[in-house]
Amino acid sequence: MSKIVSIHSFRGGTGKSNTTANLAAQVALAGKRVGIVDTDIQSPGIHVLFGLDGVSMGHTLNEYLRGEVPIEEVAFNIGDHTGDVSGRVKLAGQALYLFPSSIKGSEISRVLKDGYDANKLNEGLQDMIKTLNLDYLFIDTHPGLNEETLLSISISDILILIMRPDNQDFQGTAVTVDIAKLLLVDHLHLLVNKALSRYDFGHLKAEIEGVFDTPVAAVLPLTEDMVENASGDIFSLAFPDHPWSKGIRQVVDTILKIG
């Protein structure tokens, strides 16, 4: 059965979109049919990692929510349009589809001003899975807790909560973990990102698992290499031997084992 995987964080700047793109790409590379939907309609960004801009992305989730196009017309086939950067080119021919949100200021304004039909959003998410026969649908959410976020958590089989080893993240993540448990998510995992290399990752993992009573899928290092990549490519494909990429593949193993 298809799985919905939500990637979320309580605070911004945790590396959510980068992580989502990398996890989805690695799962696609494992031969699975994968969709990624950008529900961060206020501040969309994941399209950049796949080399798209406002023109090349084609139809958007915003148009679907206004009833102007069916959801399948929003699907952008990444496997057919990888570009030639060293990482993404590995996705050629893979079944990986992006459902982008518009980056046009007027479109963002319109959806924020008019609101949207939440039933239509949910139907769209379920239709994406059916129409493209997806094994996994990854949802890149807006940080914090709002209606879209809670909806995506409500319908998820797997929730990956990203946090940094930072006291502000600790408190917000605690609230989100409680809510995810109330929403009865089947598989809840924490992912620690941007951990200083000098930390003992094993110790940090054990400590966080103890505090949140929730498994930590991986601890990923803070790295200048990722900053240098500047969302120009899918990092774990471009630099497969990098410790950050190895951590991502650890999370992918966890996701694939769930089914």
Added chain:
Amino acid sequence: MSLFDKLQSELDDRNEEGGISTVDLLELPESLRRIMRHMLRAVTMPRKDVLTLVASWPEKDRISEEELDKALKSLVHQGWLIEMGEGDLLGYRVNLRRKKGSQLSIFNTIGEKIDERMEAARKAAEEKAAQEGGEGTPPPEDE
């Protein structure tokens, strides 16, 4: 207090319209939260599938068919579920509350300006690329 009574008292305290919000979902009893979650995934869920779902739970968590029907009726009455069909074809779908718009967003003021600037930047980049490409290729001479 039975599950139905708890739910009814919760619903009586509210006078909201237009479907359930995900925050409302958090406040439902666990058994109903579980059912609503399945309904959201299925989009439409026949009553017989709801009964099968409840029967699959550990005995201590199960609710009786009578209690379940009362709870579902209450949710329909509240506008949180939409009832579809009848008899053997009776089914339900979750009625999510519309995401409200806001006039307060900064994008309402600057949205179009952002687009104009992005379009100008795109055109400038295209013109620059055309000029750079043109430098190496002399225009054809008139015969």
